[in-house]
Amino acid sequence: MLRARWWVIGGLSVVTASVVLLDTTGVIFNGADEPAPAPPVALPTLPDAAAALPAAVLPVPLPPDRRVIREVEQALRADVLGSSVRAAVAPLGAPDEAWIDIGGDTLATPASTLKLWTATAVLDAAPVDQRLSTTSLWDASSGSVILVGGGDATLQTDPAKRSNAASLTALAKATARQLRANDRPARVRLRYDSTYFTGPTVSPGWEPAYVSSGVIGPVTALMVDQGRIDPASDARWLQPDAGAAFRFGQLLEDAGVTVKDRPKPVAADAEFDDADVVAEVWSPPMGDLVEQMLRDSDNQLAESLGRLAAVGAEQRPTFSGAAEAIRIAAAARGVDLRNAEIYDASGLSRDDELTPHSLVETLHAASVEPQLASILSGLPVAGFDGTLADRFVIGAAADAAGLIRAKTGTLTGISAEAGVVSTCSGGLVAYAFVADEVEDTEAARSALDDAAALLASCPQRR
Numbered sequence: 001m002l003r004a005r006w007w008v009i010g011g012l013s014v015v016t017a018s019v020v021l022l023d024t025t026g027v028i029f030n031g032a033d034e035p036a037p038a039p040p041v042a043l044p045t046l047p048d049a050a051a052a053l054p055a056a057v058l059p060v061p062l063p064p065d066r067r068v069i070r071e072v073e074q075a076l077r078a079d080v081l082g083s084s085v086r087a088a089v090a091p092l093g094a095p096d097e098a099w100i101d102i103g104g105d106t107l108a109t110p111a112s113t114l115k116l117w118t119a120t121a122v123l124d125a126a127p128v129d130q131r132l133s134t135t136s137l138w139d140a141s142s143g144s145v146i147l148v149g150g151g152d153a154t155l156q157t158d159p160a161k162r163s164n165a166a167s168l169t170a171l172a173k174a175t176a177r178q179l180r181a182n183d184r185p186a187r188v189r190l191r192y193d194s195t196y197f198t199g200p201t202v203s204p205g206w207e208p209a210y211v212s213s214g215v216i217g218p219v220t221a222l223m224v225d226q227g228r229i230d231p232a233s234d235a236r237w238l239q240p241d242a243g244a245a246f247r248f249g250q251l252l253e254d255a256g257v258t259v260k261d262r263p264k265p266v267a268a269d270a271e272f273d274d275a276d277v278v279a280e281v282w283s284p285p286m287g288d289l290v291e292q293m294l295r296d297s298d299n300q301l302a303e304s305l306g307r308l309a310a311v312g313a314e315q316r317p318t319f320s321g322a323a324e325a326i327r328i329a330a331a332a333r334g335v336d337l338r339n340a341e342i343y344d345a346s347g348l349s350r351d352d353e354l355t356p357h358s359l360v361e362t363l364h365a366a367s368v369e370p371q372l373a374s375i376l377s378g379l380p381v382a383g384f385d386g387t388l389a390d391r392f393v394i395g396a397a398a399d400a401a402g403l404i405r406a407k408t409g410t411l412t413g414i415s416a417e418a419g420v421v422s423t424c425s426g427g428l429v430a431y432a433f434v435a436d437e438v439e440d441t442e443a444a445r446s447a448l449d450d451a452a453a454l455l456a457s458c459p460q461r462r
Contacts, residue, residue, distance in 0.1 A: 062091040062427035064099045067459045072100060075451035076433065080444050081415075084108070084437035088356040089455065092420055092428040095357070095364040099429065104360075107340065107353040108434040111409030112297045113418040114347035114354065116362045117337075118322070119290045119375045121329040122305040125312020128287035128374060132308075134166055134222070136175040137275040138182075144189040145175060145257075146266065146275060147248050149222020149241060151196055151317075152283040153304035154292070157225055157247060164288070166281035168224045168244070172251030174279035179257060190252070190263040192245035193270070196221035197307050199318030205349030211236065216348060219303040221317075224248075226300045241265070291378030294407055295386035299346040306345025319344055335361045347409055356432035359418040363430040367420075379405035379419055382449075391449055400453035408445075413437065415444035417452060424458035431455060 069089075076085050088104030090097055098104065132152040136145055152166055159165040179188070201218035202211060210216050214234025217227030220241040225231040227240030237243030245263035252259055266272075283289065293301045306322030313328045315321035323342035330337040341353040366375035380386030383393050383401030387408045392401045406419025418432035433451060438444040 062093070062423070062425070062429065065424065065459070068424075068454060068457060069099055071457075071459065072451050072454045073102070075447065075454055076100075076102060078447045078450075080438065080440055080447050081435040082437040082439065082444070084435065086356045086434045086436075087432065087451075088360045089429060089431040090360055090364075092364055092367050092430045095360045095430060098357075100431075101357075104357040104432075105355050107355055109350060109411070109414050109416075109436040110347055110352060110354055110359065110418075110434060111411045111414050111416045112299075112302075112347040113359055113407050113409040113416045113432065113434070114326075114342070114345070114352055115294060115297065115302050116359055116375065116407055116418060117326045117330065117354070118302050118306050118309065118345040119294060119378070120333075120362050120365060120372060121309035121313070121322075121325040122286065123290060123372050123374065124329050124332065125309045125325070126286045128285060128290075128371065130286045132283040132289075133280050134168070134171060134283075135280045136171060136278045137272060138179070138184060138278050139191075139272055139275040141274065142189060142191075143185060144191050145179075145252070145278065146272065147190065147192040147222065147245050147263075149192070149194045149196060149220065149244070151221045151304050151308055153223060153226060153298075153301045154283055154289065155224045155244070155281070157231055157251075164284045166283050168248055168281075169251055171279055171281045172248055173255050174281075176252060176255035176257045178278045186256070187258040187260055188252075189261060190245060190249050190259045191266050192222060192241055192248075192263055193266045194220045194222035194241035195266070195268050195270075197304075197317045198268075199316065199320070203319050203344045203349055205343035205351045207348075207350075210348060211238075216299040216303070216346065219300075219307070219319075221304075221307075223300075287374040290374040294375065294378035295380050297387050297408060299348055302346040303344065309345070330358065330361075333361060333365050348411070350411060350414070356418070356434055359432035360430045363418065363420055363432075367428070367430075376405065376420065379407055381405055382452075391445065392453065395446070395450070397446070397449040397453040400449075400456040403456040404452055406452065409434075410441060410445065412441060413439070415441055415448055417445075417448045419452070421452060421455040423456060429455055 086108040087102040089100035133150040135148040154165045156165045157168050159167050217236035217240050222244050223240035224244040227236040229235045249259040307317035309325035310317045310321030313325035315324045322345040327337045335358050343349040343351050366372040380388035382388045382404035403422045406417050409416030414436045416434040421429045433448045435444050
């Protein structure tokens with residue numbers, strides 16, 4: 001909002017200067033008389049808005065409220081949070097000026113709050129307006145249509161009307177039209193290419209039940225409906241790329257193209273220099289994908305974005321490549337994650353470990369680097385949307401509804417929360433809480449919400 005105001009003010013300044021200048025030279029207000037020749041006027045040199053912007057939006061130093069700090073520290077000692085609680089709280093604009101440091105530089109299991117660093121890494125790798133493609137090719141030598149995945153984990157069979165997700169149905173229809181328009185055969189073979197991602201498709205750090213229960217599917221560069229066998233169910237293909245090709249074949253048949261045999265994968269080293277692009281559909285922009293990942297804590301999308309971050313960081317598009325891309329993004333901001341344990345991009349691994357202070361650092365980076373703005377705008381709003389839609393709605397925490405944006409993290413026995421709070425004085429504070437040895441996960445989540453809500457409270461007004 002401050003950024004928008006600065007540009008508006010800059011624009012109004014230019015308009016005002018122009019009106020004054022035109023009035024001085026007799027263009028607007030001198031009436032019908034012939035004006036005298038205007039003397040030379042030196043136009044003022046206005047400051048460049050882009051150069052002035054950082055200074056305009058940097059938050060002012062924020063003094064700590066000692067009473068609030070005491071109350072938050074007491075809330076973090078709640079029995080339901082267990083014996084392993086780590087916390088870091090600091091002004092958003094000054095992450096090293098700690099208000100609260102309870103093992104803030106000690107490694108802890110972040111769960112899905114790790115996605116903050118995944119978002120940072122992928123936004124380092126790709127412009128916010130970049131889109132991911134899913135493409136169909138025609139290979140005349142084999143008489144095959146080749147379905148090529150570009151890493152879009154949001155591709156859907158039939159997106160809702162208001163959705164900007166890419167449509168596999170639309171791709172199939174466009175492919176059929178172009179085949180007919182170019183006198184291609186009405187009977188084709190179907191092959192699929194998901195070689196953009198490499199390595200294992202399932203992390204050894206995940207609980208085996210995650211895939212079988214539908215928490216997440218295997219990570220492949222080609223998938224539709226996030227690998228679900230039926231878009232309305234949780235069951236997922238064990239080979240999402242093969243599942244996407246199977247559905248694409250059905251859609252081609254519906255569009256009047258006969259598909260011979262079962263779809264087959266292309267070899268990893270296959271080249272199609274002579275193949276023609278037939279049709280293409282595009283994902284939402286990268287900024288939107290990051291917002292969706294954070295708002296909904298979308299594990300499947302997080303893993304795909306982690307691999308895209310790896311490609312941008314010149315790493316292999318694997319689990320380990322994504323972890324290295326995260327470390328590279330942190331190092332670029334002076335944050336050392338070399339001792340952190342990172343086994344995936346979603347935070348589903350119980351072996352992941354990083355410090356709460358590093359989460360505060362990534363929130364700070366998002367507040368001062370325009371390229372990372374999608375991180376803050378993608379954080380769920382307390383009591384209103386995403387993973388916080390049904391939190392901060394009862395009890396004392398309800399007073400902070402709308403005043404907190406935060407990324408949640410929940411695994412069995414682990415509860416974490418990292419976000420930004422609007423304080424009583426109107427300042428912004430970043431916080432990260434991790435409790436990774438809890439017995440009642442739901443109770444622990446409520447306790448962390450209560451502690452975060454205290455950061456927005458006004459003790460003197462109670």
